[in-house]
Amino acid sequence: MVDLVGRVDDKLRRAFAAASLPVEGVRSVPATRPEFGDFQCNAAMALGKAAKRNPRDLAAAVAETLRRDPDFASVEVAGPGFLNLRLADAVVAGLAREQAASPTLGIAQRDSAPVLLDFGGSNVAKPLHVGHLRSLVIGESLSRLFQAQGIAVVTDVHFGDWGLQMGMLIAAIRRAHPGRAPGTVGAGIAIDEMERLYPEAAAACKADPERMAEARALTAALQAGDADARADWGALRDTSLADQKRDFDLVGARFDLFLGESDTQATVERIVPDLLARGIAERDEGAVVIAVAEPSDTRPVPPMMLEKSDGAATYATTDLATIADRAASPATARCGRYVYVVDERQSLHFTQVFRAARKAGLAPADGLVHVGFGTVNGVDGKPYKTREGGVARLRDLIGDAVAKARERVDASDPAVDAEALARQVGLAAVKWADLSTGRLGGYVFNLERMVSFEGNTGPYVQYACVRIGAIAARAVAAGARASEISLGHPAERALAMACLRLPAAVEAAAAGYAPNEIADFAFAVAQSFSRFYTECPVLAAGDAERAARLALCDLAFAVLSRALWMLGIAVPQRM
């Protein structure tokens, strides 16, 4: 077991048990100050309070056991009952060697059912904007995080291609091209025209009841299978999705399935009468709803709307039907957990759908999870707009970051593909800005920050990786070989300790659906490496030291590049 934190916690629990103390809640945390050692344990104080005993005495009893363990260089009781632990250098070196030899770098492999990840959530005719960035980057990162744990993943973009918006759009394109026959209009609409017409149509429908009635009628016709409506719809959908796939490729979001709300139409038609017949759904005020309120609710949870009084399905209906489809489809039937990476504002919606799914017996074995995230705002706290007042397109944002990165690339080196490197660095900056903050907090969109390449940024971590790679390449050229990790200099020890936290970081990130745990970890390793880099010459060191440092470099490279991979960030050859 390469898990450093797990090993220390294990020893702590044994020592508490040996002192006849409960082990529940006993764990280590990183020492708050370097002079306290590597880890501290605060459990004695909590236990002392519960047992009404002096925490210092409890800590002293535990310390006595731990001191007999040669793995610890020092065990001290401090203050009201802190246990300060410092590992022996040989133990750290040994663990680092184990980690270097481990194909998973010590990351615990989970034997769990595949996970279905639903993210992206783009809509027909709406260009991807900064709001989609979070879903795409967080979703892709979670996908890789699970894969790093040995868990298979199935990703579905869940395209918004159904409902009233489509009626609005079809009506608008037919109005714009009165000379073309219904059913032949959609195929002639390019993406630019579609994206221009849609917001106009939505505004017109809002302002004009007649336009709205027209849109509703077309929506109903589409859902009823009208051939012309279907033909125009299909063309619009295809054009829009093809365009969006370019953006998915651009940000590196990989999808197994490009299913949409429309794909569940047959199930929607079946599920409504079925749920009514089973008494799970009921008619109310002309609509069909499922009551999902629970006595323990601290807020009112309205019933889930299954069918509107005009007979149309809703977003909730398609989401519920999609759950049924996923359980039945060969591609997703084995998935034990469905994870939705969607804006936190839809929290209530998912509460309703998930409860309805459980009532209907549709929920997968390991449950339904909504991984929400905060909204993207401008510096004024309001939804982010460009200087021109429009939405900031994802493509343009990344273009800006890449252009900024391009300015810094050394174009004089013919071995470097400047454009490709600028794309890698610019994208890293954008992704890092998003993934390094907690997903639930409000998100202030700041272009300056997104395209800055210094300090706590993606390019900084990439740069650390690149420099390690450069050392390794020079070593190969010089015929120098790595041996085994051994630790002498404090910067070497600190770097090894940082690397050894990888398994704990992955656990924390997966448990909380929190890629920022990985970003924090990667930044700490990069910082440790940068310090090591300035303080410990590798190639200029003596033979034995050089070989040991090369081994440590190899580990740091493996760990850092694995962490960056989990964030969806590329490791360039040079910078």
Add this chain to the structure above:
RNA sequence: GACUCCGUAGCUCAGUUGGAUAGAGCAGCCGCCUUCUAAGCGGCAGGUCGAAGGUUCGAGCCCUUCCGGAGUCGCCA
């Protein structure tokens, strides 16, 4: 009105069952490139953790009230 999230350094953010002197990065100031890439390293400065009470040996974290911001609240998706 009810509920949810948020308020931490000039700015953007961390802060792990309640623990030691609240941490990073940016911006500012001072140093470091004849030596593995300075997208780097070291240092200085910067805080009544929105406010007031309470619980506790100990509160950024838990409880109460208030202030401020964002969001949601059955027939949009």
